[in-house]
Amino acid sequence: MAFFQMKKMILAWTFRTPVTTKYPFQPRKICPGSRGRLDIKITDCIFCTLCAKRCPTQALEVDRENKKWHIDRLRCISCGYCVEVCPKKCLSLTGDHGIPTVTKDVETF
Amino acid sequence: MGNRTIIPFGPQHPVLPEPIHIDLVVEDEKVVEAVPSIGFIHRGLEKLTEKKDFIEYVYVAERICGICSFIHGQTYCQGIEEIMKIEIPSRAKYLRTIWGELSRIHSHLLWLGLMADAFGFESLFMHSWRVREEVLNLIEATTGGRVIFGSCKVGGTRRDIPPEQMTWLLAELTKIEKEMRLIVDIFLNDNSVKHRLCGVGVISKDDAIALGAVGPTLRASGVADDMRLLKYAAFGELNFQPIVRNEGDSYGRCAVRCEELFQSVDLIRQAAAKMPAGEIAVKVTGNPDGEFFSRVEQPRGEVVYYIKGNGTKNLTRFRARTPTFANVPPLVKMLAGCELADVPVLVLTIDPCISCTER
Numbered sequence: 001m002a003f004f005q006m007k008k009m010i011l012a013w014t015f016r017t018p019v020t021t022k023y024p025f026q027p028r029k030i031c032p033g034s035r036g037r038l039d040i041k042i043t044d045c046i047f048c049t050l051c052a053k054r055c056p057t058q059a060l061e062v063d064r065e066n067k068k069w070h071i072d073r074l075r076c077i078s079c080g081y082c083v084e085v086c087p088k089k090c091l092s093l094t095g096d097h098g099i100p101t102v103t104k105d106v107e108t109f
Numbered sequence: 110m111g112n113r114t115i116i117p118f119g120p121q122h123p124v125l126p127e128p129i130h131i132d133l134v135v136e137d138e139k140v141v142e143a144v145p146s147i148g149f150i151h152r153g154l155e156k157l158t159e160k161k162d163f164i165e166y167v168y169v170a171e172r173i174c175g176i177c178s179f180i181h182g183q184t185y186c187q188g189i190e191e192i193m194k195i196e197i198p199s200r201a202k203y204l205r206t207i208w209g210e211l212s213r214i215h216s217h218l219l220w221l222g223l224m225a226d227a228f229g230f231e232s233l234f235m236h237s238w239r240v241r242e243e244v245l246n247l248i249e250a251t252t253g254g255r256v257i258f259g260s261c262k263v264g265g266t267r268r269d270i271p272p273e274q275m276t277w278l279l280a281e282l283t284k285i286e287k288e289m290r291l292i293v294d295i296f297l298n299d300n301s302v303k304h305r306l307c308g309v310g311v312i313s314k315d316d317a318i319a320l321g322a323v324g325p326t327l328r329a330s331g332v333a334d335d336m337r338l339l340k341y342a343a344f345g346e347l348n349f350q351p352i353v354r355n356e357g358d359s360y361g362r363c364a365v366r367c368e369e370l371f372q373s374v375d376l377i378r379q380a381a382a383k384m385p386a387g388e389i390a391v392k393v394t395g396n397p398d399g400e401f402f403s404r405v406e407q408p409r410g411e412v413v414y415y416i417k418g419n420g421t422k423n424l425t426r427f428r429a430r431t432p433t434f435a436n437v438p439p440l441v442k443m444l445a446g447c448e449l450a451d452v453p454v455l456v457l458t459i460d461p462c463i464s465c466t467e468r
Binding site: 002034079081 | 161165169232233236242246249251253254257267291295298300301
């Protein structure tokens with residue numbers, strides 16, 4: 001029977017710095033390969049609508065006539081299915097998650 | 110005999126991470142009967158198969174539960190692959206095993222933290238979650254997501270773990286294992302923790318089987334039942350024996366989960382050593398036509414998926430029976446006769462995941 005088994009851990013952690021960071025003053029370390037915000041290189045896009053057809057949350061809309069690509073950021077779940085199916089490989093997921101928004105705007109490229 | 114009073118427990122209660130309501134019939138400080146009711150967060154995910162095609166539904170299956178998200182996706186994919194007679198590459202099977210075990214480690218660490226919180230050991234709760242954060246970093250580096258892995262798909266996996274990343278992952282796991290040993294030592298040997306867990310909520314072997322308990326709740330009562338023995342994914346090629354304890358009380362259930370942490374680390378090491386090179390996915394053509402029961406071991410116990418397709422891209426029927434649903438009858442049995450102050454601890458010992466249960 002051991003009493004106060006945690007004393008070793010408490011002693012060790014008394015002399016260490018906290019593991020938490022002072023966010024937002026110290027920015028979060030972005031892990032390489034993390035699935036974050038969807039980015040498009042619009043100059044390479046051929047407006048084939050494949051991404052919009054496959055998107056499981058219907059966050060993407062492609063206007064073939066006017067050559068416009070729309071994304072509803074709040075619907076996108078960063079699953080990466082559109083990145084997989086894009087024939088020109090102009091879509092990519094960046095590590096960051098973008099800035100917070102207060103309106104449900106659709107972003108157009 | 111004292112007066113009978115009914116005390117409502119939940120759906121909003123400090124100890125509950127998710128909403129479940131239990132009517133506790135108490136006599137003085139003793140609970141004589143518990144009446145559970147669920148249905149606060151039903152989302153209709155089974156019905157959603159009519160709208161989403163069978164490939165898109167993987168994303169929905171992963172979101173049935175936040176903590177066992179990967180294993181939900183894996184269960185669904187295994188079921189579809191079985192119906193469509195798809196043989197996935199061996200490397201994908203090993204990758205699924207590794208991610209499944211990583212998710213088991215993070216789920217058990219989360220549970221240990223919540224348990225410490227339930228019996229009022231706040232600093233132990235913080236330390237458990239600090240270690241869990243390290244595991245989440247490994248998951249983010251290998252799959253791209255911290256909680257929703259999104260790396261499982263019908264026909265294999267979306268991502269690969271390159272050899273150099275695997276070496277890094279194993280080195281990090283060794284560090285995490287050392288940290289976990291310190292935490293587990295407190296859970297299993299500290300006098301004040303034992304005082305709250307030993308002899309509380311005893312379920313006998315016969316009761317556990319009769320009431321349909323699954324996972325650590327069943328294994329803590331002395332039944333060696335684990336779905337990983339079905340040899341799905343790469344478990345057939347790994348050395349695996351389920352962890353069994355005979356106490357049947359809260360301490361036994363805590364001990365099973367603590368030991369499973371190290372077993373999972375061992376399974377990841379074995380899988381990394383045996384992982385063959387090659388493709389990670391095969392191309393999927395056609396639609397599922399047929400039905401299948403897919404059974405996989407989640408951190409909380411056995412999950413059963415019933416999948417039925419009729420040759421179109423939408424499934425005709427999809428049903429998920431999650432481990433918490435099976436563990437509610439044993440919980441009701443445990444609660445009858447316990448002290449009122451032990452109720453939060455007992456509710457947590459089955460590792461309740463109500464979002465799973467209500468789908």
